[in-house]
Each structure stands twice: as structure tokens, then as C-alpha cells.
Amino acid sequence: MTSRLDNDARIRVVQCYTGGVGSHIVRSLAAHPRLELAGVLVHSEDKDGRDVGELVGIGPIGITTTRRIADVIALAPDAAIWSGLGYEPEKLAQLLAAGINVYTGLGGYFLEDQPDHDLIADACARGESSFAAGGNIPGLISDVLPLFVSGFSGSVRHITAHQRNDVAHYPSAVQLTMGLGLGRPLEGDADSARMDAELDGTWEWLIGMSARMVAEGLGFRFTGLRTRLKEKAAAPTTEKLPGSGLVIEKGTTAGVRWTWDAYSGDRVFLTVINEQSGLLGLGEGWRQDDCAAAWTVTVDGEPPIVATMTWPAGTPAAAANARLNAARAINFIPALVAAPPGPRSVLDLPMITGTREND
Numbered sequence: 001m002t003s004r005l006d007n008d009a010r011i012r013v014v015q016c017y018t019g020g021v022g023s024h025i026v027r028s029l030a031a032h033p034r035l036e037l038a039g040v041l042v043h044s045e046d047k048d049g050r051d052v053g054e055l056v057g058i059g060p061i062g063i064t065t066t067r068r069i070a071d072v073i074a075l076a077p078d079a080a081i082w083s084g085l086g087y088e089p090e091k092l093a094q095l096l097a098a099g100i101n102v103y104t105g106l107g108g109y110f111l112e113d114q115p116d117h118d119l120i121a122d123a124c125a126r127g128e129s130s131f132a133a134g135g136n137i138p139g140l141i142s143d144v145l146p147l148f149v150s151g152f153s154g155s156v157r158h159i160t161a162h163q164r165n166d167v168a169h170y171p172s173a174v175q176l177t178m179g180l181g182l183g184r185p186l187e188g189d190a191d192s193a194r195m196d197a198e199l200d201g202t203w204e205w206l207i208g209m210s211a212r213m214v215a216e217g218l219g220f221r222f223t224g225l226r227t228r229l230k231e232k233a234a235a236p237t238t239e240k241l242p243g244s245g246l247v248i249e250k251g252t253t254a255g256v257r258w259t260w261d262a263y264s265g266d267r268v269f270l271t272v273i274n275e276q277s278g279l280l281g282l283g284e285g286w287r288q289d290d291c292a293a294a295w296t297v298t299v300d301g302e303p304p305i306v307a308t309m310t311w312p313a314g315t316p317a318a319a320a321n322a323r324l325n326a327a328r329a330i331n332f333i334p335a336l337v338a339a340p341p342g343p344r345s346v347l348d349l350p351m352i353t354g355t356r357e358n359d
Contacts, residue, residue: 020171022083142210153301169243170318211262
């Protein structure tokens with residue numbers, strides 16, 4: 001069985017797609033001390049059949065991209081990292097059923113009671129493979145950091161997890177508009193309202209999986225997630241974001257903030273606040289400058305704890321965030337390959353750590 005390796009064996013990894021996060025994964029895998037880049041799947045025709053090293057700006061490395069998922073399956077890698085624009089469980093199931101362990105950056109964070117659970121679990125059983133997901137949000141702020149910090153407290157009553165993300169340097173305009181709604185009208189016609197409703201529903205689904213994971217870890221009975229508040233902030237001037245080239249017109253959405261509450265019966269046990277802004281200084285209560293902490297977790301327990309995680313001064317936060325997601329994906333792979341077959345979460349796996357610098 002190829003998915004369980006000796007400690008000294010190099011792990012062969014296929015990277016699926018080369019957007020902002022995927023491209024950095026390719027660059028990192030090309031120099032990784034234990035993982036080996038085996039192949040790359042791409043979306044667009046203009047990326048197909050190219051040396052992926054040239055595509056991501058590091059020069060030729062002898063690996064040619066493909067648009068066919070059958071081609072990457074034929075490589076028989078140990079693992080695949082899925083960095084697509086959306087969650088596609090049917091395609092993920094193809095990889096898993098072929099014996100390829102899969103990590104995804106979107107969807108599948110905690111599959112208990114999810115409609116895709118049986119599809120993924122059955123594919124894992126057929127391929128004797130493992131599946132896991134993670135990232136920044138959902139992931140770091142909505143489940144991993146709250147669970148980690150809670151381990152230093154007892155009698156936990158409530159956790160607040162707050163992200164303040166400056167996305168000015170994020171590399172993907174598509175993800176900023178489609179995944180956050182930046183640059184779109186504050187209020188609009190029926191089409192805009194429909195797009196907002198779909199976006200809000202997607203976020204509820206994603207954060208709901210994180211909330212289920214936190215409930216499982218803390219011993220709460222999860223009974224639902226609700227969006228308590230959604231706020232938008234308008235751009236005071238027309239600005240072009242340096243990371244993606246996205247133009248945010250004056251008066252359109254420059255910042256968005258969701259507040260979700262997770263319930264156990266009538267009790268709120270987790271509140272997640274997700275602020276994403278393309279411009280700083282959007283008004284009172286919004287991120288004003290680079291000094292604001294990126295992530296804060298507050299545990300109401302015994303003892304109470306406030307934990308802050310942020311970037312060093314002067315770090316282009318959104319670009320670093322993309323690299324954070326890339327690093328998390330790569331660091332997950334050894335534990336995922338070693339895990340028992342089936343859908344997995346951070347509750348099932350050992351602590352995921354970083355990798356030493358390649359000498």
C-alpha cells in the first residue's frame with residue numbers, strides 16, 4: 001500500500017492548481033527536504049503542458065502541467081494538495097479512491113453530519129487513503145487556535161475568535177470578489193442580492209464545520225450556527241489593490257465583517273468574527289493600521305485567557321496569509337500520509353509542526 005511510508009521515504013505530492021496559494025506550494029515543494037513534487041494539475045488551457053517551474057517563476061524543474069485529473073492519478077503519488085477555487089468532493093473522491101491521500105484548503109474541514117461524508121468516507125475506504133482540510137479561516141482562527149488555547153484553561157464557557165485580515169496584498173482578485181464580495185456594490189439589484197446570499201450561505205457552511213469541530217473537542221453538543229451580523233464598509237476613494245490588481249471603486253465594498261454564533265441548545269459556546277478589508281481606516285471599529293492584531297482568541301474559562309497571534313511590523317499581511325495557507329498544507333502531508341484511512345481533522349492527528357530550513 002503506497003499511502004503508508006517508512007520514516008525515511010520521500011513523500012511524492014501532486015499539487016492541484018496554481019493560484020496564489022498553489023503557486024507558493026509548488027515553489028516550496030521544489031526545495032522541500034522530505035516531500036517531492038510529482039505532478040501539477042492546472043485549470044486553464046494557457047497553463048497546460050508547461051514546465052511548472054517556469055509557470056511559478058523559479059525556472060524549469062522538469063515537471064509538466066496537465067489539465068487531466070487522470071494524468072495525476074496515473075503518477076500514483078502518495079498525496080495531493082487541492083487548491084482549487086471551489087470544493088469539488090466528486091473529484092476529491094476520485095483521488096482518494098485511487099489510493100491518494102488528499103488535503104484540501106476549502107471544504108471538508110469536519111465531515112460529521114455533512115452531505116459529502118459518505119462519498120468521501122467510501123472513497124477513503126476503497127483507496128485506503130486519508131482526507132483532511134485546513135487553512136486560515138476556516139482553520140487557524142475558527143478551530144485550531146481556539147482548541148489549542150482551550151487546552152490551557154478549564155470549565156470553558158465561551159470562546160471568541162476574532163480575525164482582522166488586511167487583504168490588500170492578497171494575490172487573487174477572483175477570491176477577493178467571489179469569496180469576500182470586495183469591489184461589489186454595498187447594496188444592489190436582485191443579482192447582487194442573490195450573490196450575497198450565496199456567499200453568506202457558503203461562509204455559514206464553512207464556519208459551521210469549524211464550530212462542530214470545536215464542539216467535539218470541548219464536549220459541547222452542537223445544535224446550530226447562526227449569522228448574528230454582517231457589516232460592510234464603503235471605499236472612500238477608488239483604489240487598486242497592490243497584490244491582485246483588483247480595482248475597488250469609490251462607494252463599493254472595501255471591507256466586510258461577519259459575526260457567527262455557534263449554539264449548544266440555547267447557549268452560545270463559540271463566536272467567530274471575520275473581518276476582511278482591502279483598505280485600512282474604513283471607519284470606527286474597522287482595522288485602522290498595520291498595528292492591529294491579525295488573530296485574537298478569548299477564552300472565558302478557568303483561568304480566562306486572551307491569546308494574540310499576528311505578523312511582525314511591516315509584513316504584507318495578505319501575501320503572508322497566502323504563504324501561511326501554503327505552509328499549513330505542506331506541513332499537514334506527513335501526518336496525513338501516516339494517518340489511518342478515512343476523513344480526518346486536527347482532533348484525529350498529532351500536532352502539525354513546521355519543517356526545518358532545507359540546508
